[in-house]
Amino acid sequence: MLKKPVDIEKIRRYVEHREKCMAMFLRGFFDSEGSVSEDGYITAYNSNYELLLFGQELLKRFGIPTTGPWCTKRQGTPVYVPKRGKQYQANRDCYRIYIRAEGNANFYLYAWFMIQRKRARLEDYLTRMRILLPTP
Numbered sequence: 001m002l003k004k005p006v007d008i009e010k011i012r013r014y015v016e017h018r019e020k021c022m023a024m025f026l027r028g029f030f031d032s033e034g035s036v037s038e039d040g041y042i043t044a045y046n047s048n049y050e051l052l053l054f055g056q057e058l059l060k061r062f063g064i065p066t067t068g069p070w071c072t073k074r075q076g077t078p079v080y081v082p083k084r085g086k087q088y089q090a091n092r093d094c095y096r097i098y099i100r101a102e103g104n105a106n107f108y109l110y111a112w113f114m115i116q117r118k119r120a121r122l123e124d125y126l127t128r129m130r131i132l133l134p135t136p
Contacts, residue, residue: 008051040101041098042104059107
């Protein structure tokens with residue numbers, strides 16, 4: 001069972017066991033922590049800086065270039081949530097990584113998304129950019 005914060009060194013040997021295990025880890029991570037904009041920007045947000053660095057390391061092995069991690073919210077910063085109409089304070093610093101646009105096709109090929117709306121948005125972007133959809 002995973003405890004917070006995740007000890008990267010404890011899970012590393014299981015995740016890096018095979019290429020398929022790395023891809024499944026990335027898939028789960030981006031399904032839960034990632035998003036895709038209509039412009040094709042794939043981002044992941046998390047308060048665990050080391051976890052984002054580990055994700056970047058795995059993405060690099062698949063030839064998927066990234067940028068960041070950058071701090072997007074500092075601890076104590078007011079955060080407005082429009083869906084709830086309330087304002088909260090960030091409990092921790094939050095960080096973000098981007099997948100560069102030239103890595104979107106490789107991301108689709110190796111990691112992609114299980115969540116249909118995220119996958120559809122990525123497929124739509126790749127189709128609009130006339131990038132041949134690789135078969136996952």
